[in-house]
Amino acid sequence: MGGVVALTGATGFIGSAIARKLVKEGWRVRALIRAPLRRVRLEGISIQWVHGTLENIEHLDSLVGDADAVVHCAAAIRGITDADFYPANVEAVSRLAQIAALRSPAPRFLLISSLAAREPNLSAYAASKRMGEIALSQMAGGFAWTVLRPPAVYGPGDRALLPLFRLMGHGIAPLLGRNDARFSLLYVEDLAEAVIKWLVSESRERRVFELDDGHPRGYSWCQVAETFERLRGKPAFRFHVSELPMNVAAKLNQIAASLIGYAPMFTPGKVREIRHPDWVCDNSMFCQAANWTPRVCLEEGLRATLGFMASGVAGRQTLQDGRIRDRK
Numbered sequence: 066m067g068g069v070v071a072l073t074g075a076t077g078f079i080g081s082a083i084a085r086k087l088v089k090e091g092w093r094v095r096a097l098i099r100a101p102l103r104r105v106r107l108e109g110i111s112i113q114w115v116h117g118t119l120e121n122i123e124h125l126d127s128l129v130g131d132a133d134a135v136v137h138c139a140a141a142i143r144g145i146t147d148a149d150f151y152p153a154n155v156e157a158v159s160r161l162a163q164i165a166a167l168r169s170p171a172p173r174f175l176l177i178s179s180l181a182a183r184e185p186n187l188s189a190y191a192a193s194k195r196m197g198e199i200a201l202s203q204m205a206g207g208f209a210w211t212v213l214r215p216p217a218v219y220g221p222g223d224r225a226l227l228p229l230f231r232l233m234g235h236g237i238a239p240l241l242g243r244n245d246a247r248f249s250l251l252y253v254e255d256l257a258e259a260v261i262k263w264l265v266s267e268s269r270e271r272r273v274f275e276l277d278d279g280h281p282r283g284y285s286w287c288q289v290a291e292t293f294e295r296l297r298g299k300p301a302f303r304f305h306v307s308e309l310p311m312n313v314a315a316k317l318n319q320i321a322a323s324l325i326g327y328a329p330m331f332t333p334g335k336v337r338e339i340r341h342p343d344w345v346c347d348n349s350m351f352c353q354a355a356n357w358t359p360r361v362c363l364e365e366g367l368r369a370t371l372g373f374m375a376s377g378v379a380g381r382q383t384l385q386d387g388r389i390r391d392r393k
């Protein structure tokens with residue numbers, strides 16, 4: 066096993082989990098970094114850093130080098146308009162795929178897309194992720210590419226879902242979608258394991274795979290609230306939030322972002338994504354193709370993510386690298 070993996074997005078939430086897992090499993094990781102301070106998540110991990118950005122073709126050329134595989138995880142996940150997402154999520158995919166396709170032999174190419182790409186009309190982010198997938202399939206010439214579409218990913222180090230999960234951990238459970246809405250989830254270590262399984266698999270299928278934690282038909286908002294209640298050992302204050310206040314809050318956040326100059330996560334587009342009724346994955350094709358099995362259920366993943374909150378009832382067990390260990 067082993068070889069060189071060129072990785073983008075290693076300084077982010079998911080990319081850092083992938084980088085740690087790769088190094089642990091004996092792969093040599095060459096990773097793109099645009100701000101030196103951002104390597105803090107991977108302090109002490111043996112990584113060859115390539116300083117640069119997705120916009121610079123020479124930086125990407127150095128990154129790909131003689132790699133056996135390219136794992137492209139970087140993306141813009143915050144923003145408002147197409148222009149905020151297109152350069153990182155579409156143009157950079159083309160650029161990187163073009164560089165990889167010109168190598169001989171060409172490295173295998175894995176794009177971490179998003180389940181959002183299934184519904185490109187919902188938001189500029191979703192549209193950009195779909196267009197990134199299309200860009201890869203069009204640019205990739207004769208080489209082996211795969212697209213993974215994870216649903217919402219959570220775990221230690223996540224910043225997107227953490228505020229909501231913390232609130233639920235404190236017993237306040239806003240139900241942000243319709244009663245009949247269902248969505249899949251995936252623990253970050255299971256996604257990192259999926260990347261390893263893809264690397265060692267013989268699969269050369271050029272296709273898009275969905276993957277999730279395998280919970281049948283995903284979750285409803287009530288089921289997520291119930292999971293928190295089990296972890297806390299007491300009921301939560303549950304309440305439905307309708308679309309209007311969410312849209313008002315998202316619009317205000319968008320205006321504040323434009324005035325102050327930050328890239329917002331919570332926008333009207335994100336509200337449309339959150340309120341979409343069907344984000345359920347079918348992971349059977351990927352499980353079969355890569356011999357991957359998700360190991361972490363929601364309750365276990367939340368214990369690992371919010372360990373200190375769950376120290377009472379749920380404190381009997383802790384998760385390390387996706388394995389459940391009994392605490393003595």
Ligand SMILES: NC(=O)c1ccc[n+]([C@@H]2O[C@H](COP(=O)([O-])OP(=O)(O)OC[C@H]3O[C@@H](n4cnc5c(N)ncnc54)[C@H](OP(=O)(O)O)[C@@H]3O)[C@@H](O)[C@H]2O)c1
Binds near residue numbers: 078103137141142218
């Ligand atoms: N989080 C989820 O729930 C979720 C669900 C489905 C799919 N995904 C996908 O998973 C991937 C990773 O998401 P994440 O949640 O880990 O996001 P994240 O924490 O924001 O990480 C994004 C990464 O991309 C890098 N990046 C962005 N623009 C760049 C540029 N122009 N040049 C170089 N690097 C750039 C960032 O670098 P800096 O550290 O320098 O900012 C960071 O390393 C994305 O493709 C996302 O679409 C995420």
